[in-house]
Amino acid sequence: MTASPVTAPVAAVPATAGAPGARAAWIMLASGWSANQFSALLGAYRGRFGLTESTVTGLFAVYVVGLIPALLIAGPLADRRGRRRVALAALALNVLSTLLLMAGGAWGHTWLLLPGRFLTGVGAGALLAAGSAWIKELSGSPRRPGLFVSAGFATGGLAAALIARWAPWPMVTAYVPHVLLGAAAGWLALAAPETHRPARPLGSAAAHEHTGRRFRRTVLPLAPWVFTAPTIGFVTLPSTLHTGLVLTGLATAVVPGTGLLTARHAPSTPTAGLLVVAAGTATAAVAAATGNEPLALLAAAVLGAGYGLALTYGLTRTAALAPPHRLARWTARFWTVAYLGMFTPYVLTLLGHLTTTPVLLAAVALLALAHAGFAAFQAGRPTRGRTP
Helix, strand or coil: CCCCEEECCCCCCCCCHHHHHHHCHHHHHHHHHHHHHHHCCCCHHHHHCCCCHHHHHHHHHHHHHHHHHHHHHHHHHHHHHHHHHHHHHHHHHHHHHHHHHHHHHHHHHHHHHHHHHHHHHHHHHHHHHHHHHHHHHHCCCCHHHHHHHHHHHHHHHHHHHHHHHHHHHHHHHHHHHHHHHHHHHHHHHCCCCCCCCCCCCCHHHHHHHHHHHHHHHHHHHCHHHHHHHHHHHHHHHHHHCCCCCHHHHHHHHEEEEEEEEEEECCCCCHHHHHHHHHHHHHHHHHHHCCCHHHHHHHHHHHHHHHHHHHHHHHHHHHHCCCCCHHHHHHHHHHHHHHHHHHHHHHHHHHHHHHHCHHHHHHHHHHHHHHHHHHHHHHHCCCCCCCCC
């Protein structure tokens, strides 16, 4: 039996830290909101500004281009300098990016959408890395950051779609709620204390390597499915079926909404999440082939359930395996690989000249099913030196 790694205490949080954890968690809601408010407006940007399908999909993907480097930088920075200051600075940048998107809509300068989306990714990435670790340490719950992010995904997209459908100046007013939410979340989080204190890690190098190997073998391979599932539900399907703005907003809300429900139950293996993702993607393939919008919403709901299960498993296992002095860094790695799944709609668009979208979605479903089988085999295989 390999010994579990031991580290010196790195958190200095009062016993009553649940309340600060609940207040600070609203910054994660703002992060999720900022990501999906733009997703719900993709159809509106196509119609009002005449942007091509590849341009709109590229604007969606550039969010990930900003997010991944921010995750990789902010995670180690939060482990060295503290979670609180990195998270609050990231929130300020997140709100600034929304102001850029508002300016692009107000003045008709579509070129502002590119830096706006890029900075949205940078701010959200730093928030996910530092904020997830901060809130986990404040509240003691590794699931709370994911729950608040999912709530932001669900409400941000729907609110933006409804405002853009019925409010005046839709490409401006749709972004106002996030600016207000970001300001309120920042004010609430100011009262929360720093949790990280520099500490010298204890324990053997072999123990750290053992947990690191388990993290790389069980958590990271699952991570891309976390966002492959929702992006198929609220980007690929609405684009394929050419749905209206309200239906797109419903899909944007349904996916993370069902994810929020399933995220309350932490699975012990990744198999459950992968099986649900496979079922949702297969349903999406049928909906895309038949043009059935109710079936597309059902597929979005199933994909959202798979997203919630995969996200919860990933965050809880990361928190269980990570040494405390590297929690933000390992959390950032998980989110980084997870967000690679955001490129799925763009990859499917590029492959569209080879075959149809239903065929491509069926292939994705088979991949998820094969991964589920491998994960089940891996979970059932006895491993020497396995620790709980």
